[in-house]
Amino acid sequence: MTALATAIDHRAVLARYGAEVPRYTSYPTAPHFSQGAGPHLWGELCGGLDHAEPVSVYLHIPFCDRLCWFCGCHTKQTRRYDPVEAYVGSLIAEIAAFRRRLGFSPRLGALHLGGGSPSFVRADDVKRLSEALHAAFDFAADAEISVEIDPSDVTDETLSGLRALEVTRASIGVQDFDPAVQAAINRPQSFERTREVITQLRASGLVSINLDILYGLPLQTPERLDATVEKVITLEPERVALFGYAHVPHVKKHQTMIRQEDLPGPEARLADAARASHALQSGGFEPIGIDHFARHGDPLAKAARGGTLRRNFQGYTADPCDTLIGFGASAISRFTGGYVQNTVPTGLYQGRIAAGEPAAERGYRMSQDDVIRAHIIERLMCDFALDLDDLKRCFGAPADPYVREALRLAASDPDGLVKVEDRRFVIRPEARSLARTVASWFDAHLQSGEARYSKAV
């Protein structure tokens, strides 16, 4: 391989394939689910669940006591607590309805509470949720229970709720520690308070801490991001997620509070991501997929080394369950046969649950073509490679056209992003930041619909 062949011209690649591509936390991606298909598909896919198959569960909490201007999540600010309490009641009713529909209690291998800010939910309500989940699911002894936490919410009350739920992993938002960046995103959060919360969580018995950092934020200079990464390393988390800020003000109106002229350009974003990744690796973290980092002994790092890493709506996971049941407004469930998404507006979701109707709204039934493409895209996003013989082992003769497609794509790749080596379609190490672009080559839905995605890097 010559030195010339390894230099990737990112600008040319983004001009050729488009600067905006999906993050591929699912395939097909959510914008391709069909409106109205949810309720029927939900019943059908639940009916097909196997007693013996463990499932993962996701609970969505769409509330925060503040609104950060960068936020891309399904959430809303509330200053009062009673809407949260009422919403917890709806979640409990939805969980009970699911259990009645199934007629048995599936084994639960992993539980994740995301949002919004699940740490905003009071201890009594967390306990009510925990009871409802234990009544509907058979928790595995080693079930991983993770919760997203905004440090500004954490009180003794929060810690008592987390203990009641027997939480094993906390995922804490940091974003950036610099005061100027924090002012530009409406998220004041001191390093000292974050460190204190981590100490409290560890004292509460939590085995693992993940910290989220963002690059591409307004007013974020290389020095400010480097200082944040350095501070994050001193907090000694087990995992770090380094996300590129997705600026989508056409979807998230509050992002218009962020001035376009304060945002770093594509080249600065690329350089920032590369420097932060390098610093985290020098700090003892192994890179996982496109945006995660983990200590050598962490389950995520072990899964990445062993080729068993998975990708789901929360990002990367070591959880091997194929089925994910989502509860709450906007939550998505993944079955081997398709996806179902609950209605997004919180009021509408609660109205449906109160009326005894399924909250499912949009859905997608997987064809065999989708199943094979989903497998290919997941392996590329997790391993940066696709083992062509393994594809054949998984799907038999129907895999043949996809093997030919991979070989053809590698042969006609003008930018040198990929190569075929030992019957493996491999994303070159220097093109890994463009893994989403390479994955999109296999996306048969990309050109259809009006979906808009975030920046590829």
Ligand SMILES: C[S@@+](CC[C@H](N)C(=O)[O-])C[C@H]1O[C@@H](n2cnc3c(N)ncnc32)[C@H](O)[C@@H]1O
């Ligand atoms: C639900 S939030 C985390 C929990 C908690 N609410 C908090 O903010 O600390 C999940 C993570 O999504 C990431 N995130 C939110 N909006 C984003 C955006 N527009 N682009 C990229 N990442 C984003 C942030 O890193 C955030 O920590």
Ligand code: SF4
């Ligand atoms: S980043 Fe977290 S705390 Fe901020 S608005 Fe989004 S979900 Fe809420």
